[in-house]
Amino acid sequence: MKLQNNNLDEMQEKKLLEIEHKGCWIAFWGLLVAILVQMLIFDEGVIRSVAGEWIVLFFLSLYMSISSMKSGIWDRRLKPNIKYNAVISLAAGLVCALVFSISSYTKYHVLMGSIATGVIMFIIIFATTFFTLSLSVKMYHKKIRKMETDCED
Numbered sequence: 832m833k834l835q836n837n838n839l840d841e842m843q844e845k846k847l848l849e850i851e852h853k854g855c856w857i858a859f860w861g862l863l864v865a866i867l868v869q870m871l872i873f874d875e876g877v878i879r880s881v882a883g884e885w886i887v888l889f890f891l892s893l894y895m896s897i898s899s900m901k902s903g904i905w906d907r908r909l910k911p912n913i914k915y916n917a918v919i920s921l922a923a924g925l926v927c928a929l930v931f932s933i934s935s936y937t938k939y940h941v942l943m944g945s946i947a948t949g950v951i952m953f954i955i956i957f958a959t960t961f962f963t964l965s966l967s968v969k970m971y972h973k974k975i976r977k978m979e980t981d982c983e984d
Contacts, residue, residue: 855891855895858891859888859891859892859895862884862887862888862891863888865881865884866881866884866885866888867926867930869881869884870930870934871930871933871934871937896967900967900971900974901974903971903974903975903978905968905971911967911968911971911972912968913965916961916964916965916968917961919960919964920956920957920958920961920964921957923956923957923960924952924953924954924956924957924960925953927952927953927956928949928950928952928953928956929949931948931949931952932945932946932948932949932952933945935948935949
């Protein structure tokens with residue numbers, strides 16, 4: 832089957848790219864919220880209830896991360912440094928700690944146990960996110976250096 836020619840002019844193409852961009856981010860954040868809400872609502876079988884959303888979110892995140900890295904793009908606003916890695920890791924750790932604490936409390940009704948669950952999850956998520964972002968920053972800087980040296984040759 833032969834692909835049709837693009838019938839859009841440059842302004843329409845730009846507008847369509849903006850629409851697709853916003854749609855992608857709505858899907859990303861929507862999936863994340865859906866997963867978090869389902870984790871809080873369902874007591875049993877939570878893994879089965881969020882598996883589909885998690886798989887889509889995982890592959891969407893993986894695709895966006897790898898594609899951006901290959902293109903030498905980090906982010907529009909955030910800089911690839913330790914300060915932003917710490918802030919993002921802190922936010923991720925706090926959100927996960929809150930979700931797991933509430934989930935634990937609704938299941939077992941033990942306040943200290945749910946606080947302990949939240950603290951443990953915060954530490955694990957913060958450390959994992961910070962390590963992953965730091966590794967990604969190193970890979971990003973390596974890619975940028977390679978792209979700069981290729982341009983100079």
